[in-house]
Amino acid sequence: MYEKHVLICAGTGCISSGAIEVQDALEAELKKHNMQNKVRIIMSGCHGFCEKGPLFIVFPEDIFYCEITAEDVPELVEEHLIKGNIVDRLLYLDPTTGQRVTSHEDILFYSKQNRLVLRNCGVIDPENIDEYILRGGYLGLKRALTMDPFDVVGEVKKSGLRGRGGAGFSTGMKWEFAFNSQNNKKYVVCNADEGDPGAFMDRSVLEGDPHAVLEGILIAGQAIGSDEAYVYVRAEYPLAIRRLRTAIEQAEEYGMIGENILNSGFNFKVNIKEGAGAFVCGEETALLASIEGERGMPRPRPPFPAVKGLWGKPTCINNVETLANVPLILRRGADWFSSVGTEGSKGTKIFALTGKVNNTGLCEVAMGITIREIVFDIGGGIREGKKYKAVQIGGPSGGCMPESHLDLPVDFDSLTAAGAMMGSGGMVVMDEETCMVDLARYFLAFTQNESCGKCTPCREGTKRMLETLERITQGKGQEGDIELLEKIATTVKDSSLCGLGQTAPNPVLTTVRYFKDEYEAHIFDRRCPAGQCKELLTYYIDEELCTGCRACKKVCPADAIEGEKKEPHVIIQEKCIACGACLDRCKFDAVKTK
Amino acid sequence: MISLTINGLNVEVEPGDTILQAAEKLGIRIPTFCYEPELSQVGACRMCVVEVEKARTLVASCCTPATEGMVVQTDTERVFEARRANLSLLLASHPLDCLTCEKTGSCKLQDYCYDYGISESDFKGERLEHALDDTNPFFVRDMNKCILCGLCVRKCDEINGAAAIEFMNRGFDSKVTTFFDDPLEESTCVFCGMCVDSCPVGALTPKESMRGGRSWQLSSVKTVCPYCGTGCGLELFVRDNQVVGVKGDKESPANNGHTCVKGHFGTGFLKHPDRLKNPLVRKNGELVESSWEDALRLVASKLKEFKPSEIAGLASARATNEENYLFQKLLRTLGTNHIDHCARL
Amino acid sequence: MTNSIGEVENSQLMFVIGSNTTETHPVISYRMRRAKKKGATLIVADPRRIELAEYADVFLQLLPGTNEALLNGMLHVIIEEGLVDKEFIQERTEGFAAVAETVKKYTPEYVETITGVAADDLRQAARLYGEAESAAIFYTMGITQHTKGTNNVLAVANLAMATGNLGKPSSGVNPLRGQNNVQGACDMGGLPNVITGYQKVGDSATMEKFEKSWSTKLNPEPGLTVPEIFSAVLQGEIKALYIMGENPAISDADLVQVHAALDKVDFLVVQDLFLTETACRADVVFPAAAFAEKDGTFVNTERRVQRVRKAIDPPGEAKPDWLILNELAAELGLNWKYDQAEDIFNEITRLTPSYAGISYPRLDREGGLQWPCPSPDHPGTRYLHQGQFTKGKGSFVPVEYRPSAESVDEDYPLLLTTGRNLYNYHTGTMTRHCDCIAEYKTEELIQVNYADAQDLGIEDGDLVTVSSRRGTIEARVHVADIVPRGVIFMTFHFIEAAVNMLTGHALDPVSKTPELKVTAVRLAKKA
Incomplete structure (x- = not known):
């Protein structure tokens, strides 16, 4: 003992x-x-x-x-x-x-959380199925197998569970479409192609509680009448893949996967497909194309995967977090599940909290919690006592919520109405030293790089938006640039083929909406209020601190620094190209910016 | 039948028909680049977007099925602006060498820019520079003009089956090319020319058509291919008594516009300098030019010298019905049934 | 074709035998591949591993010259496994019992000894064909260019009739015809034994009709076929030869004999686009207009009559063939009155029941019509033999396997089979005068199997001599696995490597088709 x-x-x-x-x-x-x-x-x-x-x-x-x-x-x-x-x-x-x-x-980071999906993460040994079972694992499946599949669909529908991968579509309805599609072959696909920069909740669930995901997949399979599933997981998640493989093997050993599961006559097989990590492959039709061995490019919907999906067969696609909710719903009932959360958004959501907060990491909160609670209680407030500026919610597809929105309840509909989105749950906190134009540029650079290139607005539009933002942050913005950005952004949002394109302009549109003054400062005053855009800074030398060592003068590529040896130097603003070389070189912190 | 409203007009279509097909039924014109009825619908170019009541975004009419009670608008400000912006985005990556471009006059990009009032792009920025692929004798590929609609890729894969070309790279760097970016002749390409016919812009140009004339300077004649027995309908483009271009005839039930290399690129013999231009008569062992009168008179008089059973004729599997008919009529009238042709080859 | 090209795409099962469709009928092969993608089953039988074999559900790589054994074997399995269409056989055919008796001995195992096709593969193919609700057979010269070509065709027909695969969509017996108007040339009576629409020479009503219409006396005796004509020339029986738009000096089998005949004939008239190898030997050459330079009609392989339209003027003084013939007739004192191609067509439709409903205005309007089209209100015939065979009951004819005329021996150990490639057409009169094609495909490349090449010490690109019992030619080799060991393949497009210098003059006794698909040859590296 x-x-x-x-x-x-x-x-x-x-x-x-x-x-x-x-x-x-x-x-x-x-x-x-x-x-x-x-x-x-x-x-x-x-x-x-x-x-x-x-x-x-x-x-x-x-x-x-x-x-x-x-x-x-x-x-x-x-x-x-x-x-x-x-x-x-x-x-x-x-x-x-x-x-x-x-x-x-007693740590606020934990005490404000409501860990349902993460209930086992960090508690059990994920490579031991017995520990999962001891904590009530596979009871949901057991119950589902005694139920009529239609009732299982009904239970999930009643729970109000919505997809945790992005758009927040009703999971029960998705299942119902797949259930109603008549075909002798149907698939369940688990989308574990987590792509938002900084988001890692799906990885954590797969690593920490893989059986919960498997159980969710099995219940989905039983409900829609499928006998085979694919888990599409990024190859960059080797630990998640290993633990998932182990879990599948153990579940097979225990008769949870395979023929005649728990003597119910239900047969099921689970395959793992490793993805190459393209962001767009998180989009369900692109993901299916990728499993089929085609280029990971989205396809028009309709037909929706529930009608015509993997290899043309009805397919139910849910992401990891969504599926990990399912065993709980089956085990404890739809009513219990829907008691958590808000009217339109039931249950919890896991966020990856990063940026300028004291406590970064994964947190699972009940829907409806405010941004303020997440940032200041769970996140422990802004680092170094600086001022809160905004939070980017929903990753590169989401939007930037300013201080005025701190009390916005975090649920699907409130976020969408405010111009952001739940997304997969990325949450990046910014303080006063973050330049919002540069932030928009950063996210655009990501989506532009990840655009698959299939449809015109996303392929060409993200490129031109990025170029415009780069120009602005480099101090080459022109009058009309904001309007131009809004114009492209509107077109890309309104006419792109898939969710990636339709949401790519969100960071631009929300920063323009809430921080227009920062754009204008860049364009008209050639000034970056946050002091981040290098080309827009004014460099000057603090005479008090300057020793006249001439180091800055030697390194200046524009010959913009004058001054005699051992005398304080001066930067000639007309000549300065704001490269920052002097600042990097000065050993006495005498070069300053404003 | 499914009933829907487009621009306030009611229309009925078959289940599965798209909004675009419904609009066509009403005679409403919707611009498209990547749409081709016989190919899979990819919804890539987004030119055909329309406004559908209750839809979150604009929808691509080419690949969205019409549904009962759907309310569609094709000509709102929102639709116009989206199309215009997309055109402008395409144009930002497209050379404006319309003065010398072979496609001028039959270029969809040009036509739509006219329709939407765009003389130059609103956006300026990076442009990719692709090297010209002109090493094969049939056509030139100028990927700088490509708008990435993917019609050529789908024609090659879904109709021909050669699958010689695909998209390479992603996003802004996308390019249609062969495996390993090799020249076409090192790929599985069989030069059927269907990609050339489907290209809506000037990215693919048959070498024989270059400097052949603008679309409005050409007359077109529909006829039948002179090669195998499939009987493909071809459309010949003519200027100054020369065939300067060939396309498969989409209306022909034999080929639905499809072609092979011979049909598409096999008319050069028409203008070959070695074509016979005068009758020839053998004199002192040599074939020498002759007038029609003399040659015909010689043949007529010679044929009269032989008994009917000593005369034989080979008709032609490449001549017309009318010619074969007359040929056998002539020989049978002369009293011989020794008429055959190369039906067995 | 009994059926139509448009039906190919909706096929449930396609059985392609003796046809390299992707190269010889590319546009039809596109539809085959579409059908395959839509779920059709594909069976391919060919001595070569042709491209279609790559998509096939079953590929039967038979030895050259063993088609009828393979087809009999399939029928054997279909009968044995009860897959015949009894009702169809009962109501629409006659003579089935005799065929059933004949194929009894063609067990898959016995057939394997002849064809080299594994018995199980044959069984699988037969089952697939027999079980399909509708199945279409496609073939070209791989079936017909044999001394037993007629038997091969009969064996194909036996198979189709036994399974009721005639007279319905996406089924039938579908020879894919090789030339743009070979169907029309046959329809128009470009044959020794029939006048237009296959009305028999010698049939008194027919003779009377044409004599009346043409105001002339007609010879009631059928004439000679091409190979017979050349033999007759060599025997001094035929002295004048009029060749319109053909190039037998390259295209025909056993060129040694053809060249001798062309040289011997007293008077040779050739009408063509170029000074072909045949025209070079002529006494008079008429310059003809090409397809784009004249009006008229072609008939494609699915019996579709289509309009050919003039786009440009012929070069120099060249004229359309019909006009040359018209002028020659005038010179001969015949009172022909044709001002345009349409006048001739109207005469054809008047005299040809299967064309009676076709006219230029209809062709312009309807984009082609498939005969039979007996009246102006008839829509044309998409597939033949619906409800009833043209001649009443379909006849089964028993066919026994018999070896080809030539076989390999120590001196000539390889089998040569001939055909076309994608880029060229026939003797190259047209394609080799197209700059782009001529630049792309410059010479003949003999297909030789790796193992044979190794045995002979030959590498890809080597210049070799190929000899048969009749002649020797030279060409470069392409070493590939498309041909099996012991078989080589050449096209007849290149005069520089005129493969018909090698082929023999053995003919099918009924159709008089030469055995171009089986010639025994020897290969040697050129020193």
């Missing part, structure tokens, strides 16, 4: 921060003290608090250590595991109170 359990987070984030080294060190240390039989090490899935990884939690006392390195391990073993003393310096430091916190439940 083990006396203590140590849970080390082995999500991709913590592994890259050194979780495996911590594991090795702990094993070695335990061996040294001959404690292998007293302390059990569990490598868990992602806890979401990647910012503070690697995480190291000691049970049963539930002490939450963070940012642990291999060097910290001997001390933890010696002090905590042997002597029972909490190592204070390795506890989480609350940035608002300045206090150390022992339990994760």
